[in-house]
Amino acid sequence: MPNIHIIKGEFKKQLELQLAPGIRAGFPSPAEDYLHDSLDFNHDLIRNPEATFYGRVEGDSMIEAGICDGDLAVIDRSIEPQDGDIVVAFINEEFTIKYLDLTHRSEGYIELRPANRRFKPIRINAEDDFEVWGVVVWTIKQWKQ
């Protein structure tokens, strides 16, 4: 099959060619045998790059969970949402970030719970057309400009 790319999934778009083995320029580095990729947020914190999206938090509805106005949320759409996860959902024409509460599923409804006593949970009935948009896997907070 000429001209069909046979490439196993690589996260980086392009890989630079390393020197071919046997070709040496100057003295070999004693650390060469221990070559290891540096820590890389993109690589290590994002497990599913194709399913990862970002969002900016607005408001205080999740403040008691430590999520504040202006925080950055990393959202993974490929994860199956579970009870207690912090999720992103689309309700009333906007995206919202809340806890997913499945306690009352057997009673025919679920709740999106805020982490702030001043806000009420959002109740979603079984017959409503509802879908979790993605699961929040990280939030990032900036402390200094």
Added chain:
Amino acid sequence: MYGIIDCDNCYVSCERVFRPDLKDKPVIVLSNNDGCVVARSNEAKKLGIKAGVPFYQLAEKFPDQKIAVFSSNYELYGELTGRVVSIIRKEAPAYFRYSIDECFVYFKDVEQVDLMRWGENLHKRIKRSVGMPVSIGLAPTKTLAKMASFFAKRHSGFRHCCLIDTDEKRIRALKLYSIDEVWGIGRRYAARLKSMGVETAYDFASHKLSWVKATFRNIVIERTWRELNGEDCVPNEEMARKQSICTSRSFNGMITDLEGLRTHVSNYAARCAEKLRQEGSVASIVSVFLYTNPFREDLPQYTSFMETRLPVATNSTVEIVKAAYEVLRQLYREGYQYKKAGVIVMGIGPKSPVQLDLFDYNADQFQKMKRLDAVIDRINKVNGTETIVLGSQQYTRRDGKGKANVFANAIKHDYRSKNPTTRWSDIIVLK
């Protein structure tokens, strides 16, 4: 066994990723400059909105309908479809991206894979991860795979994946498949075939090969016949060789002067260079075309196309913009009102083994250009497209003073969505 993975109503589906409320609603996407309809959701198709309808006619024709309208946002579509391809790459032994919304895959050992399950799982994974619905067709040839994806798209019973792995299934499908739909048969040939009583792909495939050869004397038609009969013969090289990158636009008004055209052509050339760098390739041919408005029969008409071969294949913005301007200068004739121009780069190859012209090559210059392009790309990536452009890429302001507008602002796009996957300023807001 070949497979084709095809994004359903691709542009509309991209827009819906960040507008889940538009699920089940009529949605359309407009062409550049908001001219006409280029993509429709199934609901919009059901309303009777045809592809290519001028946008201004919609309000008259569909007065009481609520239709969600988007200007085309290729930045978004490119990013999201890139994610789809990236998933396919991980799931298939070999793949070939055929267009923005189609990707071929190839299985050598079919015995070891439950293809039906493979397809259904791939659909689920892409839908879940990216939010993009795809249809998958699997068959022994590319032309038959295209046919299978047609059925996968239209019949919900297939659960987005249609596998043609027996002769019985192949024949049943061919009989239901109109000759107009067959991949590789153009509109003109389809009309000619119909006038000879060939209505379905089956009618065509059951003619003798000698008849096909004698009637059409056309290698593509003959190959299509073979493919429909199960013989794998559309070469992959052929699909790859077609590769060229084209950037073109109709202007918002009409342009008469060379300097005005230069600005547009420089931008198209810069876009081509950027695309080349993104895929790590270089081009050796730069061509430019120029049209007047064919609908204005009252005006003098001029259409022209010319190309130049670069001494060294390159992906440098400066060099490609320069070459495009050279060609434009030769093409340009005074006294016409131009409506459209475009730049096509061809002769595309991988970056590394660039053939050097020993007499013209200037190593120092080459290194400088490479560094300059890397810096331009970085700044434009971090600060937004076209933060830095060449002088010749800048448009004159409406009031004629100074140069302000950048390329992206020179096209009309009143209904453009945001770019939540490519710009930090556009990421979704979570309340």
